[in-house]
Amino acid sequence: MEFFIQQTINGLTLGGIYALIALGYTMVYGIIQLINFAHGEFFAAGGYLGVILLSFLVSRGYLETHPWLCLGGSLVLAMAYCAALAMAVEKVAYKPLRFASRLSVLLSALGMSIFLQNGLMLTQGVYDKPYPSIFSHGNIEFGNITVSYLQIIILVATVSLLVLLNILVFKTRIGKAMRATAQDKVMTSLLGISSNRIISITFAIGAALAAAAGIMVGLYYGSVRYDMGFVPGIKAFAAAVLGGIGNITGAMLGGLIIGMVEIYGAGYISGQYKDVFAFIILIGVLYFRPTGIMGENIDDTRI
Amino acid sequence: MIPGSKHIWKKYAIAMIWLLVLLWPLLGIHADGTLTFSETWSVWIWIAGVLLGLLMLVLAHRSSTSRMVRAPVAIAMEKINRLGKVMPGKVWMVLIISVSLLFPFLTDRYAQDVAINVLVYVCLGLGLNIVVGLAGMLDLGYIAFYGVGAYTYALLSIHYQFSFWLSLPIAACFAAIAGCIIGYPTLRMRGDYLAIVTLGFGEIVRIILNNWMELTNGPNGILGINAPGLMLPQFSNGIGFEYIYLKKLHYLYYIVLLLCVFTVIAVHRLNFSRIGRAWEAIREDETVAELMGVNIFRLKLLAYAMGAVFGGLAGAFFAARMRFVSPESFTFIESAMVLAMVVLGGMGSIPGIILGAMALIVLPELFREVELYRMLAFGAAMTVMMLFRPKGLIPAKRVGTRSEEREG
Numbered sequence: 145m146e147f148f149i150q151q152t153i154n155g156l157t158l159g160g161i162y163a164l165i166a167l168g169y170t171m172v173y174g175i176i177q178l179i180n181f182a183h184g185e186f187f188a189a190g191g192y193l194g195v196i197l198l199s200f201l202v203s204r205g206y207l208e209t210h211p212w213l214c215l216g217g218s219l220v221l222a223m224a225y226c227a228a229l230a231m232a233v234e235k236v237a238y239k240p241l242r243f244a245s246r247l248s249v250l251l252s253a254l255g256m257s258i259f260l261q262n263g264l265m266l267t268q269g270v271y272d273k274p275y276p277s278i279f280s281h282g283n284i285e286f287g288n289i290t291v292s293y294l295q296i297i298i299l300v301a302t303v304s305l306l307v308l309l310n311i312l313v314f315k316t317r318i319g320k321a322m323r324a325t326a327q328d329k330v331m332t333s334l335l336g337i338s339s340n341r342i343i344s345i346t347f348a349i350g351a352a353l354a355a356a357a358g359i360m361v362g363l364y365y366g367s368v369r370y371d372m373g374f375v376p377g378i379k380a381f382a383a384a385v386l387g388g389i390g391n392i393t394g395a396m397l398g399g400l401i402i403g404m405v406e407i408y409g410a411g412y413i414s415g416q417y418k419d420v421f422a423f424i425i426l427i428g429v430l431y432f433r434p435t436g437i438m439g440e441n442i443d444d445t446r447i
Numbered sequence: 448m449i450p451g452s453k454h455i456w457k458k459y460a461i462a463m464i465w466l467l468v469l470l471w472p473l474l475g476i477h478a479d480g481t482l483t484f485s486e487t488w489s490v491w492i493w494i495a496g497v498l499l500g501l502l503m504l505v506l507a508h509r510s511s512t513s514r515m516v517r518a519p520v521a522i523a524m525e526k527i528n529r530l531g532k533v534m535p536g537k538v539w540m541v542l543i544i545s546v547s548l549l550f551p552f553l554t555d556r557y558a559q560d561v562a563i564n565v566l567v568y569v570c571l572g573l574g575l576n577i578v579v580g581l582a583g584m585l586d587l588g589y590i591a592f593y594g595v596g597a598y599t600y601a602l603l604s605i606h607y608q609f610s611f612w613l614s615l616p617i618a619a620c621f622a623a624i625a626g627c628i629i630g631y632p633t634l635r636m637r638g639d640y641l642a643i644v645t646l647g648f649g650e651i652v653r654i655i656l657n658n659w660m661e662l663t664n665g666p667n668g669i670l671g672i673n674a675p676g677l678m679l680p681q682f683s684n685g686i687g688f689e690y691i692y693l694k695k696l697h698y699l700y701y702i703v704l705l706l707c708v709f710t711v712i713a714v715h716r717l718n719f720s721r722i723g724r725a726w727e728a729i730r731e732d733e734t735v736a737e738l739m740g741v742n743i744f745r746l747k748l749l750a751y752a753m754g755a756v757f758g759g760l761a762g763a764f765f766a767a768r769m770r771f772v773s774p775e776s777f778t779f780i781e782s783a784m785v786l787a788m789v790v791l792g793g794m795g796s797i798p799g800i801i802l803g804a805m806a807l808i809v810l811p812e813l814f815r816e817v818e819l820y821r822m823l824a825f826g827a828a829m830t831v832m833m834l835f836r837p838k839g840l841i842p843a844k845r846v847g848t849r850s851e852e853r854e855g
Contacts, residue, residue, distance in 0.1 A: 179639040196476050203480030225472060232465055237830050247585055248833045250639055251790055254587075255829025258783055262823040267473040374779065378650065381643055416658040423647035430640055431632050 146288045151411045152404070157295045157364065159403025160302035164357035165380035166387070166395040166402075167309065168350025174326045174390035175346050178246065181253035182233050183354060184377020185260035186226045190355025191368035192264055193222035195273045202276045211278060219301070219359055223352035230351030231344050233260070238347075239340065265370040272367040279363055298360045305356055306396055312349070313392060322346055326390070375419055379406070382426035388436030397437060401425075452506060459502060463495050547704060551697035559696045561812050563768065566703040567761050568804040572788040573714045573797065574757030579786070580795035580843065581723060582750035583730025585642040587782055588629065588649025592622040592755040594656060594777035596762025601669045601772045602662070611675035611767050615760060622759025623752040625652075630751030634744060649782055656774040668773025675702055675767050699768050706764055710757050715797055717753065726750055727795075780822065787825050791832055793839025802840055 165187055172180040197218040201207045207214045237256040241249045283292040313319035324332045325342040333339050361376070362368045383402040387394025402422050410418035429436060467487070474487045551559055571593060578586045599618040603609035609617070629648045633641055656663050663669065674692040681688070693699065717723050725746050728736035737743050766772050784807065792803025811821045832839070 179643065181642075193472060196472060196478070199478035200476050200480055203478060225469070228465065229469055232469060235462075237834075240834050244833075244837065246639065247583070248837045250585055250642055251786075252830045252833035254783065254786075255826045255831075255833065257826070258780075258822055259826030259830065262820075262826060264473075266819060266823065375650070378643065378647055382647075385640075417654060419654055420651050423651055426647055427632055427644055430636055430644060434635075434640075 147411070150289050151407050153289070153291055153295065155404035155407035156400065157298050157403070158407055159400035160299060160306075161357045161360050161364075161399075162376070162380050162383050162403045163396045163399025164302060164305060164353045164360075165376060166383035166399045167306075167392060168354045169381050169384040170387070170389055170392060170395040171322075171346050171350045173384070174392075175322065175343055176238070176242075178238070178249055178253075179381065180347070180350070181250065182230075182237070182257040182260055183350065183380075184373030185257050185264070186230055186351035186373070187354040187358045187361075187376060187380075188264060188368070188370065188373035189229055189260065190222045190226045190351075190358030191362040191372060192268055192273070192358070192370075193225050193355065194218055194359035194362050195275055195368050196268075197221055198276050202278070207276060207278055215279065215297075219356060222359055223355045226351040226355035226358075227348035229260075230347040234344055234347040238343075261371060261373065268370060270370065272369050274367045275362045277366065294363055298364060301356065301360065305353060309349070309353065309392070318342075318345065378426075379419075379422040382422045382429075385426055386429050386436055388438040391436070391438045394436055394438035455502070455506070459498070463491075463498075466494065467491050551700050556696055559700050561809060563696070563700055563703050565805050565808045566700075566707045567765060567768075568785065568788060568808055569707050569801050570703075570710045570757055570761035570764075571785045572792070572800040572804050573710050574754045574761070575785050575789050576754075576795065576797075576800055577714065577717065577726070577757070578750050578754040579789055580793075580800075581718065581726040581730065582747060583726075584747065584750065585639075586645045586751075586754070587642050587779070587786065588645040588647070588652070589754070589758060589785055590777045590779070590782040591629070591649045591652035592625055592758030593762040593765065593781070594652055594772075594774070595622045595625045595755075596759030597766040597772045597776070598656065598663060598669075598762075599759070600763040600766045601672045604673045604766075605669060605671065608673070611673070611763070615763050618759045618763035619756045620759075622755040622762065625759075626751040626753075626755030627748055630748050634747050646779065646782075649777075649779060653774050653777055656777065663774070666774060668771055668775075670771050672766050672770045672772070674770060675699075703764055703768075706760055710760070711797060711801075714757075718795075718797070722746065722749065784825065787829050790829055791840060793842045795843035796839060796841050799839050799841035799843065806840075 165183070168183050168186070169180060172178065172183070198207065198214065201214045201218070233253075233256050237252045238249060241252055279294055279297065281293070283290045284296075285291075313322060321332070321337045321342050322345070324335075325337060325339050329339045332342075357376075358368070358373075361372070379402055380399065383398035384395045385398070386401060387396070387398030389395075402425065405421050405425060406418050409421040413421075470491055471484075471487045474490060475483050477483065550562060554562075571589070574592070575586065575589045578584050578589070596618040599621045600609075600611065600614040603614045603617065604611075629645065633644050633648075636644060657666055659665070674694045675698075676690055676692045678688045678690055680686070693702065725736065725741045728739065728741055729743060729746060733743060765776070769776075788803035788807050789800055790803075791806060792801070793799030807825070811818060
């Protein structure tokens with residue numbers, strides 16, 4: 145039982161991270177009906193920006209005097225960086241192909257993804273980059289269950305980001321414009337909303353969330369690697385599909401489920417095959433219930 | 448100054464500033480607490496200069512200034528084209544065949560090695576072409592079939608001493624079965640869903656190869672695979688037959704050439720058969736194809752299986768040539784590279800794919816010193832191709848416009 149609770153806590157942490165990445169997929173899909181293949185790379189870039197900024201601050205000695213300020217600042221800067229990166233990617237690889245066939249867009253995004261991954265490798269090196277270990281100390285114990293401070297930080301940050309996103313999408317004018325564009329692009333442009341701008345903003349928001357997830361993964365596992373965006377990218381996509389692609393609440397739920405399944409699967413079935421569980425869920429969902437748990441706005445031709 | 452160019456310069460300036468902002472944090476902030484600018488500047492000036500040059504070319508192309516250059520080039524091209532028509536196709540055919548047959552006698556080991564690589568990738572590219580180019584289904588896990596073929600021959604050779612020639616059809620069968628297993632659940636999906644699911648399947652195969660220690664020896668791989676062998680008559684002491692292993696590079700070259708020729712002929716025949724037309728109908732519009740009586744279910748599955756067969760054949764050869772297989776050789780990057788060949792050369796076009804494979808293997812060999820930038824260039828090339836020439840270097844002759852494209 146204690147093992148189960150411990151695994152649940154680990155699963156929630158991982159699931160929250162997947163949920164953050166999955167939101168980017170689902171938002172972009174909701175608005176242009178395309179998968180953003182480069183999304184995993186935004187996640188990796190976020191992780192790298194985090195390690196760059198934090199190790200810079202460590203060597204300047206600021207991290208010991210103001211740890212929280214440094215962490216928050218790095219988080220915000222990395223999110224801003226990835227937002228800028230995503231807007232650039234959108235302008236280069238998606239915008240000129242808005243009316244081209246889906247295969248072309250997919251391939252151009254895939255090319256972008258390979259480009260970014262190798263760009264990261266060339267600028268930052270092939271080897272793992274270690275995160276400063278200042279946040280990884282300390283934990284709370286309830287009996288035999290340990291919850292590290294880091295897990296608490298990640299959970300709190302994830303929940304607050306998710307709440308912020310919900311406010312942004314459902315309570316502000318920009319969110320309203322995004323939802324309208326997702327429903328009907330032509331109509332919203334007739335009403336004076338620039339769909340290009342909204343698509344750009346959507347990419348930026350999704351990438352910012354992925355960047356936050358990247359930093360959290362870096363802190364949690366202690367290091368980042370240039371190709372770290374690939375597998376979490378697919379898993380987060382599985383989460384988005386599981387929740388019903390295009391549906392924001394669904395993506396959060398899907399992320400949690402995928403994270404839990406992965407941790408339980410690794411704990412109870414086999415640790416070596418932990419990456420396979422998410423794929424099996426993805427294939428199963430697409431086969432039996434392509435609309436996912438909460439999705440309904442998919443017409444038949446799109447699958 | 449031509450009209451509209453002011454707008455272009457403004458765009459260029461914004462893009463370059465944006466690039467600088469994206470580049471500097473990666474290159475300029477160091478872990479030892481220093482901030483530098485020189486490295487970023489040099490990279491940035493380089494990129495900006497190249498893009499500026501390209502932009503100038505485009506502007507010159509649009510305005511009339513380039514006509515002085517273009518007119519003679521057009522005349523020359525015309526002449527070359529006419530020459531091509533004067534020389535019948537058969538002459539070309541004979542030329543290509545004789546060059547490829549004589550190749551090992553004219554070149555050194557290194558060139559042969561590169562040529563073998565090219566031919567293996569031509570097989571892979573043509574196999575993937577059936578799925579992506581003809582049937583229009585984006586498969587990002589294609590390298591899994593290559594892996595299945597390679598491991599099939601490796602295991603048969605290690606445990607049962609099967610010969611290479613007997614293993615080839617078995618490897619092809621196993622790959623086809625794998626193709627059906629992957630194909631079956633994905634038949635109802637289209638476009639990007641299919642891409643992600645095949646990507647997932649490719650990863651699953653790699654993870655299984657990596658973790659099933661008893662069968663595949665995990666990440667350590669399988670060593671000591673036999674090279675292809677052949678019964679050859681020998682006359683040294685009486686007339687008899689001798690079984691020799693064809694380990695020499697030029698034997699391997701001829702084997703892969705044979706495989707490649709077989710693949711080219713098979714894909715060409717498939718392409719211009721009833722089946723090929725049906726695949727192309729599915730690619731152009733699935734719903735219409737179904738209405739016209741094409742059995743979508745069977746043909747899509749067949750496309751997967753046929754694509755996998757050629758992947759499996761190439762994989763078996765790969766195992767026989769390297770005489771070592773490990774899961775390292777079957778990563779997503781390999782899939783992406785094969786896909787890049789198909790895309791670069793032209794989806795659905797056989798000469799295009801051969802050209803694409805040659806370009807993507809030979810060019811990095813020529814620029815050895817910038818080896819690191821290979822994948823970077825691949826990625827960029829893929830995006831640029833889709834932006835400016837989505838049908839590839841040598842476009843296929845029979846390509847329609849998809850219905851959803853026309854709407855836009």
